[in-house]
Every structure is written in structure tokens, then in C-alpha cells.
Amino acid sequence: MTVGYLPGAGFLHRAHPFTAMAIGGGVAVLAFLLAPPAGPLAVLALGVALAMAAGVWRVLIPAAVISGPFWVFLFAIHGLFREAPLTALGLSARMTASIVAFLLVIAVVHPGRLVEALLARGVPFAAAYLLAAAIQIVPRFQNRARAILDAQRCRGLRLRGSPLRRVRAVVALAIPLVLSALAEVDEHALALETRGVGTGKRRTILHPPVDTPLDRAIRWAVLGVLAVAVLVTYP
Amino acid sequence: MGSSILFEGTTSKRNRTDHVSPRLLALIPLAIGINLALGQFAAATALPLFLDTVGTVLVAVLAGLAPALLTGLISQVVFTLVTGNVTWLAFLPVQLFIAAYAALAADRAGFASVRRAVVGGLGLGALAATIAAPIAYFAFGGVTSGGVTVVTAALTGLGVPLHWAVFASSLSNDLLDKTITFLLVRTILVTLPRRVASRFPGVSRALGLHR
Numbered sequence: 353m354t355v356g357y358l359p360g361a362g363f364l365h366r367a368h369p370f371t372a373m374a375i376g377g378g379v380a381v382l383a384f385l386l387a388p389p390a391g392p393l394a395v396l397a398l399g400v401a402l403a404m405a406a407g408v409w410r411v412l413i414p415a416a417v418i419s420g421p422f423w424v425f426l427f428a429i430h431g432l433f434r435e436a437p438l439t440a441l442g443l444s445a446r447m448t449a450s451i452v453a454f455l456l457v458i459a460v461v462h463p464g465r466l467v468e469a470l471l472a473r474g475v476p477f478a479a480a481y482l483l484a485a486a487i488q489i490v491p492r493f494q495n496r497a498r499a500i501l502d503a504q505r506c507r508g509l510r511l512r513g514s515p516l517r518r519v520r521a522v523v524a525l526a527i528p529l530v531l532s533a534l535a536e537v538d539e540h541a542l543a544l545e546t547r548g549v550g551t552g553k554r555r556t557i558l559h560p561p562v563d564t565p566l567d568r569a570i571r572w573a574v575l576g577v578l579a580v581a582v583l584v585t586y587p
Numbered sequence: 588m589g590s591s592i593l594f595e596g597t598t599s600k601r602n603r604t605d606h607v608s609p610r611l612l613a614l615i616p617l618a619i620g621i622n623l624a625l626g627q628f629a630a631a632t633a634l635p636l637f638l639d640t641v642g643t644v645l646v647a648v649l650a651g652l653a654p655a656l657l658t659g660l661i662s663q664v665v666f667t668l669v670t671g672n673v674t675w676l677a678f679l680p681v682q683l684f685i686a687a688y689a690a691l692a693a694d695r696a697g698f699a700s701v702r703r704a705v706v707g708g709l710g711l712g713a714l715a716a717t718i719a720a721p722i723a724y725f726a727f728g729g730v731t732s733g734g735v736t737v738v739t740a741a742l743t744g745l746g747v748p749l750h751w752a753v754f755a756s757s758l759s760n761d762l763l764d765k766t767i768t769f770l771l772v773r774t775i776l777v778t779l780p781r782r783v784a785s786r787f788p789g790v791s792r793a794l795g796l797h798r
Contacts, residue, residue: 418671425730433743443728451671458668478607485616486665493620518632530775533617534783540613549609
């Protein structure tokens, strides 16, 4: 399951993309820095609160779906077989907190705005484009994979059954998916050339996101919190 | 390693975009899409496979080492962002190693026959598991993605110490996964339309057609 950008006008939507990324990244790093299980649990609560306050509570649903298997397996391995349920609780909370943090970032930062922010900071167009294009291509390829599987099923492909049958299904998906992608390379390259990529000219940024003093202060504050967390956890 | 066709332009320091051709800029996101779509499908089939490096191996063959490393790096960052699953980022060293290994294999005609692809895939699987197992054990308590974790849980339930269970499950999954990945990429290379294959000199080198 994946999540994309969720339109909105919350405080993280309005913030500079780097600020939203610093907050999300800070939450994820904090979950791994603080001692389990209390630390990651507190960070998880913070992540949930941020998602609610930013108006993207919907990310909590995929976050629960994605983190569910981690809870099951961690409690099976550490709680049941190794009799260390607190270890399982700490690791599960840590994973879930980082999942919430990353989904929060992707929900509030529009890829186009991120590219403009990166370009405004002097990041080469190629690097900014690759990141944004990759983020945007993911749902397209998921849809294409579904379409190919539907088409193959119409031709008699069965996705369930023995492992060998499922491996065959993988091949039936992989070959058309990859060949269709490679057939697109020239078309995409031409589109990039017509947009002036590779001409050697400096690109103009039409709407660079505003980086306010408050944004900068928040980013420094996140860095400060992480530094304190390091000092507290590893005195 | 075959990347000259993809890197072109002037050496102007004013705009580093010129060092990367539009074709390479087009190829890498598509390869990342392949990595994620196949990876998610493999996870959904509950097979002990990842298939999240097919795109990276393909770029290593078509465009060489540097583009493959870039594909691996961006794949892990983007997967982490769009799925929220931080395990992707933690396994970045594995992706980068796979990119380097696949570029070397392509340069040595590692996809010239089914046998060579199987041997190359098994070698990659053994090495990738050696890198992946410590990451899975120390960072995530042995719990990462579906298929491999089922094996780890089963072995732990049988009384195998966790670190050995993690290594054994990583090894068994990676041997199978990387062998199938190499076989898939070989199948793709031999079925590529001539018009498409001619645009990537790495194809003939990987298939051992001219050395």
C-alpha cells in the first residue's frame, strides 16, 4: 500500500517543503534514538498528533495497514518465542512511528513544490527531476501492473495455487511491464528534450516556495531536539 | 561500463544537468517504477521473493554502473517515502551492492546463457544475504518484509537462535530471489525488440554477442 500527496491547507502544507521534511524526518530519527519502549511509544503519539493537526489523519489508515504485519511478527518472534514482549512493543512502536512520519511527509509535500525548493537551493535539475519523477511514477506503475494482471487473467492466468503457478504469474507480469517501460524511454526522453533539458541553460524557477524565518527556526529546533535526544540517550 | 551513450553534453559548471542525457533521465524513473511494482506484486503472492531489484539490474545492464547506483539509491529513498516503510532505506547498502554486482556481471557477459545467469544470480544471492542479514537482525529484530519474515518466525518457533534464523531465511530467500531476478532480466534482454536493444550497447555485451 502506498500514499501520495493529499491536497490540503494545513500548517505543514503551507510550510516550506524542507520544513515539513525536517519535522517528518526528525520524528522518524527520534523513534530510533529514544530508548524503547517508552521513547518510541511517545514519538508514535507525537506522529499521530502531527498527522491530525496537519489535517492528514487519513495517512493513519495506511500506516496501520503497513505496520500491522510488523506488530504480528515482532510479537510472535520476540513476545511468544523469546518471551520479551517489551522488546516487541518497542520495535513495533519504532517502526510504526517512522511509517507515520514518512507517510505524513509524502501527504503534505507536493512533488512539484519539492522540485522547485530543491532547484531554488541550487540542486541540479537532474537530481530534483529524478526524485520527483520517481515519486510520481510509482502509482502509475501500480495501475499498469494491475491492468497487465487483469489482461493476463482474461487469458487464463491464475494468481493463486502452487508456488510454481505464482512464479509463472510473476513472469507473466514482469515481461510486459518491463518491455512497455523500455518502449516509453524514447518518448520520455523526447519530452524532456522539448522542455530544454540538456541544453546547458539555467532553468528559471517560477514559484519558489517561500522560506520564512519561522521555517528556518523550526528546522533548527528539530536539529536541536535530535541533538538533545542523542545526549540524553547516550550520555 | 556502457554509460557513454547516456552521459553527454558540455562540461559547464553552471548547470550540471548537462552531464546527464534526457534518455538516462527517462530510464531511471521507469526502472524505479518496475522495482516497486514487481516488489509489491511479489509481496502480495506470499512467495519468498523480493523482486525489488529487477529495474536496478536492468539499468546496470543497459546503462552501466553509475546509473544503476543512482537507480538503487533513488529506489530506496522513494520506496521509504511512498510506503512509509523505513526498512527500505535501511537496506540501501544491499541495493547499491546489487547495482555494482550486476554492472560487473553485465560487463562479463553474465547474461549470455541461462546457466551463466543462474550462477550469477546464486552468487549475488549469497553475497546480498550476507549484507542484508545483519541489517535485519540489528535494526529490526529480524522482522522486515512478508515472505522472509515468515521463514524467520518459523525457524525461531523451531528453536533456532534468532540470528541464525534471520541469516538462514535471508540466504534462502536471496538465493531464490536473485536467481529469478537474473533469469528475468536475461529473458527480457533476449525478448527486447531489436529497435530498442540497438539503443543500448550494454545489451549485446551482457548477452556476450560481442566482447
